[in-house]
Amino acid sequence: MTATLGIRPLDASFGAELTGLRIAGDVPEADFQAFLDALHRHHVLLIRDVPNDPAAQVAFSRRMGPLEHHAAASAVHPTHPEIFCVGNYAADGITANFARGVEQWHADSSFREVPSAASLFYGAICPPEGGETWFLDAVGAYEALPEATRARIAGLKGVHCLYTLSEWNRRHTPGRAPMDEARRRAFPPVAHPLVRSHPVSGLKSLFLCPAVISHIEGMSVEDSAALIEELMEHATQERFIYRHSWRVGDLVVWDNRSTLHTASLFDHEKHQRLMFRTTVAGSARAA
Numbered sequence: 373m374t375a376t377l378g379i380r381p382l383d384a385s386f387g388a389e390l391t392g393l394r395i396a397g398d399v400p401e402a403d404f405q406a407f408l409d410a411l412h413r414h415h416v417l418l419i420r421d422v423p424n425d426p427a428a429q430v431a432f433s434r435r436m437g438p439l440e441h442h443a444a445a446s447a448v449h450p451t452h453p454e455i456f457c458v459g460n461y462a463a464d465g466i467t468a469n470f471a472r473g474v475e476q477w478h479a480d481s482s483f484r485e486v487p488s489a490a491s492l493f494y495g496a497i498c499p500p501e502g503g504e505t506w507f508l509d510a511v512g513a514y515e516a517l518p519e520a521t522r523a524r525i526a527g528l529k530g531v532h533c534l535y536t537l538s539e540w541n542r543r544h545t546p547g548r549a550p551m552d553e554a555r556r557r558a559f560p561p562v563a564h565p566l567v568r569s570h571p572v573s574g575l576k577s578l579f580l581c582p583a584v585i586s587h588i589e590g591m592s593v594e595d596s597a598a599l600i601e602e603l604m605e606h607a608t609q610e611r612f613i614y615r616h617s618w619r620v621g622d623l624v625v626w627d628n629r630s631t632l633h634t635a636s637l638f639d640h641e642k643h644q645r646l647m648f649r650t651t652v653a654g655s656a657r658a659a
């Protein structure tokens with residue numbers, strides 16, 4: 373760490389809280405490099421008490437690389453289109469993306485040909501309970517697999533597909549419209565390895581997104597689902613998971629190339645929730 377930054381591990385096998393980091397585009401290079409090193413080492417970073425400043429979040433995120441524009445254009449921030457708004461909040465020109473149904477473990481934008489490198493998620497309005505984000509140590513889960521399983525899945529590729537995710541969402545959130553043809557064409561299915569290597573650390577991890585993967589290349593849909601379920605049963609053991617309870621002002625940054633995450637439900641009739649996500653594009657196909 374630098375003279376100004378501090379770090380302490382979260383209560384999990386991975387993840388850390390960073391202290392002393394200002395979220396802004398002009399963060400000193402030494403601090404920014406220390407932040408990146410910490411992200412690659414710990415996979416998930418928590419920064420507390422960050423002011424609600426969408427422009428600063430975008431500027432800081434941009435230091436990490438070009439930003440994705442979310443596929444669901446209706447939920448983008450009115451003045452900062454790089455921000456995807458999540459929650460049940462609908463005011464001030466914001467209509468956040470709200471899913472009533474349960475989510476599944478995933479890495480963000482795995483359905484893209486080049487999946488996202490990292491995501492930054494900011495708690496602007498947080499319910500007092502529920503609405504947690506759960507993270508999964510996909511590196512630790514891979515490393516703990518039996519040798520025979522690692523050999524069995526080496527070289528296999530999952531076909532990730534936005535349409536598959538859209539249909540999954542429709543089954544779990546009634547009333548959603550089917551994905552239109554234009555978006556279907558814009559995001560054709562793409563095959564990514566089930567075991568990917570991190571481009572910076574070289575660490576191998578499980579790249580499993582059960583609601584997004586239509587099948588594993590060369591396998592039937594049924595056999596694919598059975599294998600993914602077997603691997604997810606292993607990967608979702610408590611020892612690989614960190615559950616984040618949000619406080620207003622929390623910024624959590626995660627590496628999409630070494631972790632999976634999912635959301636938990638909250639009482640959306642009683643409480644409001646508004647989260648701002650910026651998503652750093654990947655620089656190469658998953659390998």
Ligand SMILES: [Fe+2]
Nearest residue numbers: 478479480633
């Ligand atoms: Fe996500």
